[in-house]
Amino acid sequence: MALQRVLAVDDEPFNLEIIEEILEDLDFELKTAASGPECLEMLATFNPQVILLDVSMPKMNGYDVCRAIKSNPDTSHIVVMFVSARGSVEERMEGYAVGAEDYIVKPFGQGELTAKLTKLGQMLLEKDILEQQIEDATTTAFSAMATSSEMGQIVNYIESIGDINDVPTLATALINCMANFNLSCNVEFRVNNEQQHYATSGICSPIVLELFEILKSKGRLHEFTSRILVNYDYVSVLVLNMPEGDDEKHGRIRDHICFIVSVTEQQLLAILTRNELSQQQQNLNGAIAMINSKFKSLMTMLDNNRKQNEAVFRELQEQFERRIPTMGLDEDQELFIYNHVDSAIQKSVAREEALIQVKQAFSEIEADLAELSHKVDEH
Structure with missing residues (x-):
């Protein structure tokens, strides 16, 4: 409305x-x-x-x-x-x-x-839109509490978040975990120098955002009336309705909340690390593809040069074989020319051997890059 x-x-x-x-x-x-x-x-x-x-x-x-x-x-x-x-x-x-x-x-x-x-x-x-969803989620949470102990809920939460790979889903899991303890909460994730906010009611009020900003660097734990704020480096959780009238239960739930927030932060860091590694893998794959393309272009150019050199020397040799006998040269002059032609051909052969070595070196580099890419994938 x-x-x-x-x-x-x-x-x-x-x-x-x-x-x-x-x-x-x-x-x-x-x-x-x-x-x-x-x-x-x-x-x-x-x-x-x-x-x-x-x-x-x-x-x-x-x-x-x-x-x-x-x-x-x-x-x-x-x-x-x-x-x-x-x-x-x-x-x-x-x-x-x-x-x-x-x-x-x-x-x-x-x-x-x-x-x-x-x-x-x-x-x-937004509260009106989410009201029915909140009611359904609360009903489900209370039903789960009726059949499971507090520690069982925590164990289930730890096991479930291990497969989560994105931040919003992790925030939803955290809010649902708190709901299993009949707790309403506001959550702040600090990711890549930005604040992301989530709440049981669907939206954090302005005064909650101010409290997160003011208290995030003021210590690990703040309690006032029925509310408790737990701060970690990347995660802050404000619980709105701590149990009252039962000091033992209040302390136990407070300890549960601190542990849950700690576990949530570790999973958040794992998600961010996996995302960073995935981005690095994409960058590495792009670099490998570019290097392979340049290697292939360079090898094609070198191979074409080799073929052109072979054709030039073959034509030159044929011309000498046809012309030298008709030039009236004495035997020493003919031998001198043949020796120089043969020397040039031998140098060409040496360049071809060097080209083969370059190809082999490029192949080894390509294999090393492929192995590096595979190791990054494994991690």
């Missing part, structure tokens, strides 16, 4: 006027609330898709309002974007910890707000 209904919540009327002015030309139904309690009262009748929620409000601040929205099954699906004059890492992490999907810092311009709302609208559309 496209984004149609937006609720703006702020205790300052001027701020609400600015939002109304920015959004007046957009195809949104916009309503406003001046406090947290008023916002919660309006949810049953208005049912907004996105709430622009001020953080600093008296009596009930934005964090408390967001907790109330996300803790209610009837309203937890509503997308919350915090609006605040402060944009520190701590502020953003607190916003994410209470369940917000995005964050915008005052003062903001029309372009920034409309761009964020457009992105959130696209996220809503």
Whole structure:
């Protein structure tokens, strides 16, 4: 469903006027609330898709309002974007910890707000498209959990990813593995200096992408409320719904997640290595084909030169055999000429032997290249 209904919540009327002015030309139904309690009262009748929620409000601040929205099954699906004059890492992490999907810092311009709302609208559309697929995948995951232990799921995952040869399929397998533990997650793969993102819901929210960027170099493990972020060099996984109320299970699942992410990174590196070797093999095969072509052209040219030399010397020898007896030369002169002709012919024969050696050397080089290509294929 496209984004149609937006609720703006702020205790300052001027701020609400600015939002109304920015959004007046957009195809949104916009309503406003001046406090947290008023916002919660309006949810049953208005049912907004996105709430622009001020953080600093008296009596009930934005964090408390967001907790109330996300803790209610009837309203937890509503997308919350915090609006605040402060944009520190701590502020953003607190916003994410209470369940917000995005964050915008005052003062903001029309372009920034409309761009964020457009992105959130696209996220809503993709969630609707993927909703049935997620439901089916979750049902399958729960069925698998009923018949298999946690370690069995991990072993099955390790065995299954060994045959995977592309990054998106590996990401899907990782998400499905997490689903087998009843975990929803976001995934970032860092491949060839680019970030690739995947999620149980089909798309990572903007605030999740910011957390990946901020925390990817800040240590291996981050835990906040029911969420846990595990970082490796090439893979980061953010789990959204760690088990609560059971410390032993929480710790066990946390250890499982760290191990699974580690194994996933090793398989990712194996995929990248195989892809690189495959590219090198293609490059080598192309170089071998080019060298073979040049060798054959060169050998053809040398062979043609040899045949032309043979024809020239044969014709020259025949001419001498016909003309010398008629030239009236004495025996020493005839012998001198014959010796020089014979010497030239012998030099031609020597060049032909050298050509044979060149052919043999080229054949050995060709065999060495073929053997090298075969060794690369084996690896």
